[in-house]
Amino acid sequence: MSGALSHIRVLDLTRVLAGPWAAQVLADLGAEVIKIERPGSGDDTRAWGPPFLKDAEGRDTSEAAYYLTANRNKQSVTVDFTQPEGQRLVRELAAQCDVVLENFKVGGLAAYGLDYAALKAVNPKLIYCSITGFGQDGPYAKRAGYDFMIQGLGGLMSLTGRPEGEEGAGPMKVGVALTDILTGLYATVGVLAALNHREQTGIGQHVDLALLDVQVACLANQAMNFLTSGVPPRRLGNAHPNIVPYQDFPSADGDFLLAVGNDSQFRKFCEVAGQREWADDSRFISNKARVANRDVLIPLIRQVTVFKTTAEWIAALEQAGVPCGPINNLAQVFEDAQVQARGLRIDLPNSLGGTTPQVASPLRLSATPVEYRNAPPLLGEHTDSVLQRLLQLSTEQIAALRQGGVL
The missing domain is CATH 3.40.50.10540 (Crotonobetainyl-coa:carnitine coa-transferase; domain 1)
Structure with a gap:
């Protein structure tokens, strides 16, 4: 050996x-x-x-x-x-x-x-x-x-x-x-x-x-969120406690994941979504603002994402450099080209x-x-x-x- x-x-x-x-x-x-x-x-x-x-x-x-x-x-x-x-x-x-x-x-x-x-x-x-x-x-x-x-x-x-x-x-x-x-x-x-x-x-x-x-x-950032604030984090489903938008969204034929990690990526997403004004809106202009106003922003995004299929969103967002992806079952995982290539x-x-x-x-x-x-x-x-x-x-x-x- x-x-x-x-x-x-x-x-x-x-x-x-x-x-x-x-x-x-x-x-x-x-x-x-x-x-x-x-x-x-x-x-x-x-x-x-x-x-x-x-x-x-x-x-x-x-x-x-x-x-x-x-x-x-x-x-x-x-x-x-x-x-x-x-x-x-x-x-x-x-x-x-x-x-x-x-x-x-x-x-x-x-x-x-x-x-x-x-x-x-x-x-x-x-x-x-x-x-x-x-x-x-x-x-x-x-x-x-x-x-x-x-x-x-x-x-x-x-x-x-x-x-x-x-x-x-x-x-x-x-x-x-x-x-x-x-x-x-x-x-x-x-x-x-x-x-x-x-x-x-x-x-x-x-x-x-x-x-x-x-x-x-391994509670990682969630543990530190509590230790620095004294407030126990709450369940957010697929949303992220520190980043917005960073969760699942409905499409015309299912759901997909959007993982916007910074303000530049958010601006690119807004352009792809045909909502350039969001990027300059004071409520959404920074991640800090988006976290504070997630209850306003997330419904707005959901109203837009349902008009394209998952494949259409992923193709457009990947072209623009916005992190995104499908929600695969295990059959789809092992059929994925990257999984097979690796x-x-x-x-x-x-x-x-x-x-x-x-x-x-x-x-x-x-x-x-x-x-x-x-x-x-x-x-x-x-x-x-x-x-x-x-x-x-x-x-x-x-x-x-x-x-x-x-x-």
């Missing part, structure tokens, strides 16, 4: 999304990732379907699409570490790894001798990353945390949804488990920082990631004799590009090969462990 992290081995004790997402990013960058799963059932998301991957005859397999989201480039090893022999195997694997990722409840792995203190004793240079709902300390530390809960508790749902007074108003979660994804990305950054520190000092460390911390950190859909050969569709990594590295080595593995697909290669177990020893329910 020639990836940037091809010298790194990761023991992945995570399941569902945040942890597996971090492990997949590391795997895409070349790390060897060994995914430890429960014998018989594996990662919870293997059963989170339909939909399921189809085989060559179009029949459902046992591989749920959700599981396929975050587990490519990994090796699946089944170990029951509730048993002493299973704990021993995981400790021996950890001794040969650079990174351990886990997302059990706080203290959950201590009972099995697989917590940071225990594994640090067998591998002092280990980077041990824990992902939990609320972190390793604080009054909520023992609670389970799920993306949906955290979007509510962490304030994101108070910012998402139609404004009060409109039909369908009320808090709304984001359409993907965004907090999990962001936590996985922050976990990756933390692991890479810890690896760099170890490279300089030879010292490993514990990385503590909490979904709530990440959610609050190769954002890939298909990887799988062990079932077919292929597994995947969304490509967005990382583009000129010297150490992402490599797609294998599709998300079947449950326990690599158990024998990993235990033979890393722990030098014989075929007979593996068979005995399997007979005892450890594998």
Whole structure:
């Protein structure tokens, strides 16, 4: 392997999304990732379907699409570490790894001798990353945390949804488990920082990631709007709290997005819309004025945009240099010329004799590009090969462990 992290081995004790997402990013960058799963059932998301991957005859397999989201480039090893022999195997694997990722409840792995203190004793240079709902300390530390809960508790749902007074108003979660994804990305950054520190000092460390911390950190400008004003932001639907016009507008055949980022772009929009007088109107002449008078301006724009199709608006506005775009469904996304040109859909050969569709990594590295080595593995697909290669177990020893329910 020639990836940037091809010298790194990761023991992945995570399941569902945040942890597996971090492990997949590391795997895409070349790390060897060994995914430890429960014998018989594996990662919870293997059963989170339909939909399921189809085989060559179009029949459902046992591989749920959700599981396929975050587990490519990994090796699946089944170990029951509730048993002493299973704990021993995981400790021996950890001794040969650079990174351990886990997302059990706080203290959950201590009972099995697989917590940071225990594994640090067998591998002092280990980077041990824990992902939990609320972190390793604080009054909520023992609670389970799920993306949906955290979007509510962490304030994101108070910012998402139609404004009060409109039909369908009320808090709304984001359409993907965004907090999990962001936590996985922050976990990756933390692991890479810890690896760099170890490279300089030879010292490993514990990385503590909490979904709530990440959610609050990623409130970005909305958090600063509150901290500087003391006024909690309100839901604005697709509108922007700091920029106007920056939202969806109706067209003759649907809707489109207008993203005016400065006064020059607003003037160009007014010219395309045949409303040059708006650009010189004191109520709309600056972004500050437009934000203050959004309730006047937005209805005026809506009255104009309905007379052209989405395609007509996009063609005219792009020609004028005004940021805009369609609102695509996922079929349209993967049919888009730019998406196809960037190769954002890939298909990887799988062990079932077919292929597994995947969304490509967005990382583009000129010297150490992402490599797609294998599709998300079947449950326990690599158990024998990993235990033979890393722990030098014989075929007979593996068979005995399997007979005892450890594998």
